[in-house]
Amino acid sequence: MSANRVSAAGKVLQVLAVFDREHPARTLSEIAQCTGLAVSTAHRVVAELAAWGALERAEDGSWHVGLRLWEVASGCPRTQILRDAALPFMQDLYEATHENIQLAVREGTELVFVERIAGHRSVELLTMVGTRFPVASTGMGRVLLAHAPREFQEEVLAAPLRAWTPYTVTDPRTLRAQLDLIRREQVFVSDRQLSESTVAVAAPVRTGRAGPVGAALGIVVAARGAERARGLREPLLRAVHGISEELGRRARTAL
Amino acid sequence: MSANRVSAAGKVLQVLAVFDREHPARTLSEIAQCTGLAVSTAHRVVAELAAWGALERAEDGSWHVGLRLWEVASGCPRTQILRDAALPFMQDLYEATHENIQLAVREGTELVFVERIAGHRSVELLTMVGTRFPVASTGMGRVLLAHAPREFQEEVLAAPLRAWTPYTVTDPRTLRAQLDLIRREQVFVSDRQLSESTVAVAAPVRTGRAGPVGAALGIVVAARGAERARGLREPLLRAVHGISEELGRRARTAL
DNA sequence: CAGGCCCTTTCCGTCAGGCGGAAAGGGTGC
DNA sequence: GCACCCTTTCCGCCTGACGGAAAGGGCCTG
Numbered sequence: 147m148s149a150n151r152v153s154a155a156g157k158v159l160q161v162l163a164v165f166d167r168e169h170p171a172r173t174l175s176e177i178a179q180c181t182g183l184a185v186s187t188a189h190r191v192v193a194e195l196a197a198w199g200a201l202e203r204a205e206d207g208s209w210h211v212g213l214r215l216w217e218v219a220s221g222c223p224r225t226q227i228l229r230d231a232a233l234p235f236m237q238d239l240y241e242a243t244h245e246n247i248q249l250a251v252r253e254g255t256e257l258v259f260v261e262r263i264a265g266h267r268s269v270e271l272l273t274m275v276g277t278r279f280p281v282a283s284t285g286m287g288r289v290l291l292a293h294a295p296r297e298f299q300e301e302v303l304a305a306p307l308r309a310w311t312p313y314t315v316t317d318p319r320t321l322r323a324q325l326d327l328i329r330r331e332q333v334f335v336s337d338r339q340l341s342e343s344t345v346a347v348a349a350p351v352r353t354g355r356a357g358p359v360g361a362a363l364g365i366v367v368a369a370r371g372a373e374r375a376r377g378l379r380e381p382l383l384r385a386v387h388g389i390s391e392e393l394g395r396r397a398r399t400a401l
Numbered sequence: 402m403s404a405n406r407v408s409a410a411g412k413v414l415q416v417l418a419v420f421d422r423e424h425p426a427r428t429l430s431e432i433a434q435c436t437g438l439a440v441s442t443a444h445r446v447v448a449e450l451a452a453w454g455a456l457e458r459a460e461d462g463s464w465h466v467g468l469r470l471w472e473v474a475s476g477c478p479r480t481q482i483l484r485d486a487a488l489p490f491m492q493d494l495y496e497a498t499h500e501n502i503q504l505a506v507r508e509g510t511e512l513v514f515v516e517r518i519a520g521h522r523s524v525e526l527l528t529m530v531g532t533r534f535p536v537a538s539t540g541m542g543r544v545l546l547a548h549a550p551r552e553f554q555e556e557v558l559a560a561p562l563r564a565w566t567p568y569t570v571t572d573p574r575t576l577r578a579q580l581d582l583i584r585r586e587q588v589f590v591s592d593r594q595l596s597e598s599t600v601a602v603a604a605p606v607r608t609g610r611a612g613p614v615g616a617a618l619g620i621v622v623a624a625r626g627a628e629r630a631r632g633l634r635e636p637l638l639r640a641v642h643g644i645s646e647e648l649g650r651r652a653r654t655a656l
Numbered sequence: 657c658a659g660g661c662c663c664t665t666t667c668c669g670t671c672a673g674g675c676g677g678a679a680a681g682g683g684t685g686c
Numbered sequence: 687g688c689a690c691c692c693t694t695t696c697c698g699c700c701t702g703a704c705g706g707a708a709a710g711g712g713c714c715t716g
Contacts, residue, residue: 154409154674154703155449155555162454170476175663184705189665194410198418202479207664211477218417220472224457237520241496249409254470265492276475368520387419395569409674409703430692439676461691612696 156317157183161191162200169278173207208248225260226252228361231350231392235385236263239365242381245374246271246366249351250286253278253292255302259285260361269368282307282321285336285346286362291361292328293294295351300323313338332386333379338369345372347379349386354394363389410500412438414635416446426463462468464514479506483616487606490640491518494620497636500629501621504606505541507549508533510557510618512542515616524599524623537562537576538569540601540616546582548605548614554580568593575601578588587641588634600627602634604641609649615624618644 152160163205164172172180178188179397186278192209195201199214220226228249236247246268249261256278273279279389281294291299307316313322328334336346348364363386365378407415415436419427427435433443447464454469475481476536485505491502501523504516517603519526528534531614536542537557546554562571568575583589591601603619609656618641 153449155413155446157703158410158413159450159453159455162455165476167476170481171476173663174665177606185664186705186707187703190703191410195409195414195666198414199413200414200417205534211474211505213477213479213513215470216477216480217513217531217533218420218472219466219471221420222423222471223425224468226425226472233519233522234523237495237518240492258468258472263492264489266489276472278472327494355543371576385542400660412674428692429694440693441676441678441695442674445674448694 157181157187157191158195159179161188162196164217165211167274170203171210171256172200173208177209188299192259227396228351228393229261231396232261232363232389235392236363237260239363239385240265243365243367243378244268245378248273248364248366249360250284250290250363250364252281252287252290252298255281255298255305257281257284257362258288263355269398271344271364271366272341279340281307283310284340284364285334285348288324289334289348289350289362289364290323290359292325304358310340311338311342313342315339332383335375336371343369345369345375347375347382349382351386351393351399352390355387355391357390357394357397360393361389363376407453412436412442413450416443416450419468420427420466422529426427426459426465428463432464447562461509476482478543482651483606483609483622483648484516486651487603487616487618487644490516490643490647491516491618494518494636494640495520498622498633499523500633501623502546503528503541503619504616505539505545505619506616507536507542507545507553510536510553510560512536512545512617513538524621526621527596534595538565539619540589541594541608541619543576544583544589544605544617544619545580547589547616549579557618565595566593567596570594588637590630594629598624599625602630603635606641607645608652610642610646612645612649612652616644 161177161303164177164180174187174189174192177192178185182189192201199212201209202212203209205288236249240263241245244265244267244317247263258278259273259275262275279287281291303322305317309316316362333347333349334349338345344362344366346366347364350359351363352358352360353360358370362380363380367374416432419432419435429447430440432447432475433440436443438484447456453459454467455622456464457467458464475484487504491504494544495502499522501515502518505512505514512534513558517530534542537547546557558573558577564648570579588602588604591603593600599621601615601619601621606616606618607614620637622629
């Protein structure tokens with residue numbers, strides 16, 4: 147058989163793509179199965195990746211992403227620069243609130259969480275660093291969507307919106323109104339849209355004082371303590387302004 | 402010409418390896434140069450990687466690591482599990498001290514920084530998340546070395562030790578004594594070994610209460626405020642014990 | 657304890673797809 | 687306008703990637 151129209155480089159990427167949040171570890175035959183590669187081929191590719199350090203092997207024989215690949219990828223400028231600029235402000239915000247502080251960027255019609263601070267007293271969340279969500283599903287995503295090019299907004303509004311809770315806004319018209327609201331107000335409160343037990347407060351991070359929106363910062367609190375959200379507005383705004391200026395400063399010196 | 406003894410998968414990895422902390426962005430010809438690949442080959446490989454999202458292109462035409470690769474690699478269990486277990490304790494420690502809190506693992510004879518908390522009031526450091534250092538050069542590294550298999554210790558002690566400052570211990574005999582000390586005491590104070598302006602306090606993180614040492618936690622303070630180090634002992638110990646137990650709990654439930 | 661099942665590893669002959677030299681294309685600075 | 691450098695495309699040759707097959711090994715079941 148040879149339903150194989152994938153370049154050698156493509157095979158490497160296929161193998162890497164097999165590892166995600168739900169499957170951090172996989173066996174050789176799983177890898178072969180998922181990629182559609184012959185086991186012998188998968189075996190060779192995996193062995194080469196492992197020799198380099200991109201994959202590592204657990205005692206039980208299963209494979210997982212290796213430290214070496216993590217090192218290379220952790221230099222990703224999109225996350226690295228943002229993270230460096232934002233962390234001190236996120237720390238301040240955490241210290242003031244002791245809630246979950248999250249940082250995310252938009253990638254197409256999805257939201258990718260880039261950094262997160264959580265302590266012992268924070269609410270448990272289902273989001274994790276490195277995971278994706280539809281951009282319309284979260285408060286942070288809607289903030290990014292509101293400041294995204296029109297085409298993206300239309301693309302998202304055109305698609306059916308998933309209801310995660312009874313409160314999730316799924317009517318495109320209502321969502322459109324929310325996006326308008328977000329652009330007027332700086333801060334957006336997202337009430338139990340993704341989970342019944344959480345309320346999020348989110349604001350846009352810019353590059354420089356008035357530059358383009360490149361990320362969103364959010365605080366997630368328990369829904370039962372939702373009245374707290376009001377008091378989070380000011381500290382959140384201070385943080386996003388601080389981060390935006392810091393990003394502007396770094397972008398300028400980089401040129 | 403064809404001084405080419407590298408498999409197709411190897412070429413992909415060669416290209417990825419070209420990106421490090423000193424060179425987060427590179428042009429096509431740089432990539433070709435560094436890997437020794439023909440430009441046309443490098444071009445094809447880079448294009449394939451970019452199509453998948455492993456590489457992205459800046460406006461100036463240079464290439465850098467893409468968000469997609471970062472996502473996959475951020476699932477690396479070695480860092481992910483450790484990070485998740487340690488972060489809340491690192492937060493507490495940061496809040497109590499407002500100093501740099503660092504988490505690192507050992508990879509062969511080198512130290513890799515896995516996580517770092519730093520706020521506005523913390524000292525500027527030359528270490529970054531995702532960077533490597535010789536294991537003997539830092540306080541955290543020596544803690545990991547002290548708890549590493551004998552063979553590694555001998556390997557490191559046999560090699561010449563680099564002097565980063567006038568205070569750096571380079572005599573194998575003195576270092577050996579330090580390693581003994583580390584095993585007796587739980588906490589190790591590393592005085593201006595890597596930089597003249599910093600003092601580090603480090604302790605080992607275990608898997609479970611008495612499991613193997615898998616990481617090191619460290620606090621870095623300004624050398625001028627070195628007397629603070631004494632007071633950091635107890636909070637640091639509390640943190641490493643908390644993390645160790647949390648790791649033990651997770652490892653057990655994973656089985 | 658034998659038998660069967662499934663996953664991993666190795667081997668090897670075939671042939672497609674990767675390879676790189678060369679040349680065209682495009683941008684910039686002197 | 688010319689020269690230089692970087693990027694992109696093209697194409698014919700040939701090598702090294704491919705996958706079927708079989709051996710090896712661990713584990714459960716009857």
